[in-house]
Amino acid sequence: MHHRATTSRRTLLTVTAAAAAAAATGATASAHAGASGDRRLHGLISRMSLEEKVGQLFVMRVYGHSATAPDQADADANLKEIGVRTAAELIARYHVGGIIYFSWAHNTREPHQIADLSNGIQRAGLDRPTPVPLLISIDQEHGIVARIGEPATLMPGAMALGAAGSRSDARRAARIAGSELAAMGIRQNYAPVADVNVNPANPVIGVRSFGADPQAVAGLVAAQVRGYQAAGVAATAKHFPGHGDTETDSHYGLPRIGHTRAQWEALDAPPFRAAVAAGIDSIMTAHIVVPALDAAEDPATLSRPILTGILRERLGYDGVVVTDSLGMEGVRTKYGDDRVPVLALKAGCDQLLNPPDLALAWNAVLRAVRSGEISEARLDESILRILRLKAKLGLFRDPYVSHEGVDRAVGTRSHLAAADRIAERTTTLLLNDGGLLPLDRRERPNLLVVGADPASPSGTTGPPTATLATALTELGFTVAALSTGTAPSAARIDEAVAASAGKDAIVVGTxxxxxxxxxxxxxxRLAATGVPVVTVAIRNPYDVARLGGQRATLATYSWTDVELRAAARVIAGRARPEGRLPVPVQRADDPTRVLYPVGYGLTY
Structure with a gap:
């Protein structure tokens, strides 16, 4: 098998090296070079069987830390869900063009293992009848959505970067994050989020968005596109045509967006236009209904008027379009799982992400092509876009990574220091009655830290209460910590009140x-003790509108370590709060009135 893989790879390199070089060159390269690259890629497509072509469209999950020798439980999970035992078997049977990594699928234990998994997947891709490297992808948005944790560098999430308002910070964060992903063999990141979050009740986007101002979001999206792609990682603007104004989570239902066409142009479109202008490599669709854009009220993922009429023709985008996960309920509500991938292709998608039943989806597309419902020419259009992207990323030249490369790039001292500096500029001070902050460890040495401890994203080493307590202890305070949860019971509240006795200040994570x-x-209850209370909104900044009695309030926009450490430094006066609200905070008693507007933030 090793000999065959080596021979196949040599053949592939001979066939596609010029294509890779042509696709990787900029606008100053001659049109001839681009045409030559496409001719070579067309030649590669012509040698594919129909089954291989269909496989190139799919990006699939797979359990396990290894491409060939997963743990028994992961092999069993693969057998149950996909009908194969390993990633290598998945690639051999279905000829998939991409793999998506998840922490829950045990793909991302630690950087060296991730690199080895990526290499194993690429070896399997080059050991098939028509050898083609795979495009390995991930949701590494940072903030509350991250699949890889320490020792990789974790950056502030989108809304935190929106609070900083710095395009240079956003670009640098993406370039650092992209360089670490590329070192581990991951070359497509499903970030940045280009949705404009104008609905405080949005359950699925929220702090994953840069904010509520379309132009500000557009600038930060473009900055992150350039940062990721400068690091050799395909950025993915999501979720087209805009998922920011909904109260339904598309994982569990089909959201409906009531924007008029004019509202969409003014509110939702600018970040996607900016992404296209910045040369975005891929755009992800949304499982949402927008009647003003498609009178048939199909989910955008399955809507030809939205994906072809608006994204392709009106916005002029000819890069890769990837569906959001086809396992989400939003795309499965109106049509069956056998029709969804076919309709997505007919609408204008190229990559079909993570169907719940791969065999069903793969065979459905195969039948659609054989029956003439989808022409082979249409199939080839998507495959050409996918192969162009793989060529641009250099995967045909050399898809492999090394432990040495991981050690040079992942979690380096300079990267971690940059993350800390960027995070300090995101922390937002909303309330500071009587100048309570910063706390002086000589005047207020004894602190109590209590609060919510939600499920931890990959960017955390422990509950946020413990993380804040540790950070404040390292800054010289004497700290007691008590987790009270997201829904504290009466008994737990009594315990927190008792623990506040003798303390000089209380920090509450909300x-x-x-x-x-x-x-x-x-x-x-804590405020009633007379001990000064500092609240830290560790996710949505809207908490301040529903609370009373606190003397100071900070917003961190996430509870990952980098953001909580920055908040601790701000509390202790080791850093200045520089963040400004990227979304408005409405009054709790009258949501039509704004309590704190976009751009609000105190400092000292």
């Missing part, structure tokens, strides 16, 4: 406080 949340009771 998480998505609602009108009925017992987090409100916790804060008011």
């Amino acid at each position: 998480y998505n406080v609602s009108a009925t949340s017992t987090q409100r009771t916790l804060v008011s």
Whole structure:
């Protein structure tokens, strides 16, 4: 097998080296070079069987830390869900063009293992009848959505970067993140989020968005596109045509966006236009209904008027279009799982991401081509876009990575220091009655840290309460910590009040406080003790509108370590709060009135 893989790879390099070089060159290269590259890629496509062509469209999950020798439980999970035991078997049977990594699929244990998995996947891709490297992808948005944690560098998430408002910070964060992904063999990142979050009740986007100002979001999206792609990673603007104004999570239902066409042009379109102008490599679709853009009210992922009529023809985008996960309920509500991939292709998609039943989806596309519902010429259009991207990324030249490369790039001291500096510029001070902050460890040495401890994203080493307590301890305070949860019980609140005795200040981490949340009771009871209370909104910044009694409020936009450490430095006066709200905070008693506008933020 090793000999065959080597021979296949040599053949592939001979066939496609010029294509790779042509696709990688900029606008100053001659049109002849581009045409030559496409001719060679067309030649590669012509040698593919129909089954191989169909496979190139699919990007699939697979369980396991190894491409050929996963743990038994992961092999069993693969057999149950996909009908194969390993990533290598998946590639051999279905000829898939891409693999998506997940932490829950045990793909991302640590950087060297990730690199080895990536190499194993590429070897399997080059050991098939028509050898083609795979495009390995991931959702590494940073902030609350990250599949790889320490020792990789974790950057502030999108809304935190929106609070900083610095395009140079956004670009640098993406370039650092991209360089680390590329070192591990991951060459397509499903980031940045280009949705404009104008709905505080949005359950699926929220702090994953840069903010509520379309032009500000557009500038940060373009900056991150350039950062990722300068590092050799395909950026992916998502979720077209815009998922920012919904109260339905498309994982569990089909959201409906009521924007008029004019509203869409003014609010949702600017970040995607900016991404296209910045040379975005891929754009991800949204499983949402926008009647103003498609009267048939098909999900955008399956809508030809939206994907071909608007994205391709009106915005002039000819890069790769990837669906959001086809396992999400939003795309499965109106049509069956056998029709969804076919309709997505007919709408204008190229990559079909993570179908719930790969055999069903793969065979459905195969039948659609054989029956003439989808022409082979249409199939070839998508494959050419995918191969152009692989060539641009240099995967035909050399798809492999090394442990040495990982060690040079991943979690380096300079990267970690940059993350800390960027995070400090994102922390937002919303309230500071009587100049309580910064806390002086000589005047207020004894602190109590309590609060919500939601499920941890990959950028955390422990519960946020413990992380904040540790960071403040390292800054010279004496700290006691108590986790009270996202819905503290009466007994837990009593325990927190008792623990506040003798303390000089209390820091409370809050998480998505609602009108009925017992987090409100916790804060008011603690404030009633007379000990000064500092609240830290560790996700949505809207918490401040529903709380009372606190003397100071910070917003961190996420509870990953890098953002909580920055908040601790701000609390202790080791850093200045420089963040400004990227979204408005409405009054809790009258949502038509703004409590804190976009751009608000205090400092000292």
